[in-house]
Amino acid sequence: MVKNRFGIGRGVDALFSKVDSSFFAKLSIEQVSPNPYQPRTNFNKSELKELSESIKQYGIIQPLTVRKIADNKYQLISGERRYKASKMAGLRTLPVYIKQAEDNEMLELALIENIQREDLDPIEIGISYKTLIEELKITQEKLSEKIGKKRSTISNYIRLLQLHPIIQAGLRDFILTIGHAKPLLSxxxxxxxxxxxxxxxxxxxxxxxxxxxxxxNNEPLYLSNKKKTNKLSSNLLSIQENLADLFEANVKIKSLKNGNRKVEIHFMSEKKLHEFIENIKL
Incomplete structure (x- = not known):
């Protein structure tokens, strides 16, 4: 049941006293479920504890954004950290902004809002981009238009997901930087x-x-390319890199004895190969 008033936090009470809108409400915390599309999976326990203590003292200053999924049931669109901290603080009710959203729209809203955050780690960003592309069935180019990021930036974050799981964990814990990770991808x-x-x-x-x-090391692709293609020109090396970003695969351009060029594309999985074939309509 949606409640119109309850005493939790001076900041929120001030907001509700000034805004008369059917979209703002206060819900029982049991009515709200987590966001299944939440890109952020690493929540610092000590920071959550600090936020929990702040909520106990001052209440929730910024309402959570939710959507209605059934009678008296709501799902988070954004505000997962505040939601977790509120549960830790023992709150029974939450201030919310109720937004109308279908599944795909909710996914887009949740991920686009969350990937603008500065505290997401590189792997969470990569997962967010990949999820948006797969679930909304859009290209990297379309996604770049939606979120105002270069396509190459999106591609580079997604490629991080090809790293060994332990290295991904190192990126998440900021043990190494993206600058270290990019050469490892070769x-x-x-x-x-x-x-x-x-x-x-x-x-x-x-x-x-x-x-x-x-x-x-003799295994990096870009090194073997340089050795085996008789030192590709800077123009061809640039084309090779752009093709690798475009196809999300390892690409090699080789020089043949007759002067012709050959392009080899190494896909990381059969699924990626089928996606490529579908995209070019073979």
Whole structure:
């Protein structure tokens, strides 16, 4: 049952006293369920505890955004951190803004709002981009238009999901930077990625030192390309990189003895190959 008034937090009470809108309400916390599309999966426990203590003292200053999914049942669109902290604080009611949204629209609203946050880690951002593309059935180009990010930026974040799971965990915990991770993506073998990752962490290598140690390894694709294509021109190397971003795959351009060029595309999975075939309508 939606309640019109209850005493929780001076900031929210002031808001409700000034705004007469059917979209604002106060709900029992049992009526609200988490957002299944929440991109943020790492919640710092000490920060949640601090927020919980603040909520106990001052209440919730900013209402959570929810949508109605059934009679007396609502689902979060945004505000997961405040929701978790409120439960920790023992609150029984929540101030909310009720928004009309279908599943796809909710996914888009939730993810686009959350990926604008500064506290998401690189893997959470990559998962958010990938989920939006797959669930909304849009291209990277369309997504770039929606969120105002370059397509290459979106592609680079999604590619981070190809790293060994332990390296992804290192990115989430900010043990290494994206600058360290990007050269690691040139290694096909995830075990080799992990081997280099352990060297990076153990020796506190800089990004430049990481690039150097990978250059000494024979498995990076971009290195083998340079060796096997008789030093591709800067223009061809740029084309090779752009194709890799476009197809989300490892791409090699080779020079043949007769002077012709050959393009090889190495897909990470059969699913990616089928997606590529579908996109070009073969």
């Amino acid at each position: 290694l096909i073998n995830q075990d080799k990625q992990l081997e280099i990752y352990n060297i990076i962490v153990t020796n506190s290598l800089s990004v430049r030192e990481t690039e150097e140690i990978i250059k000494e």
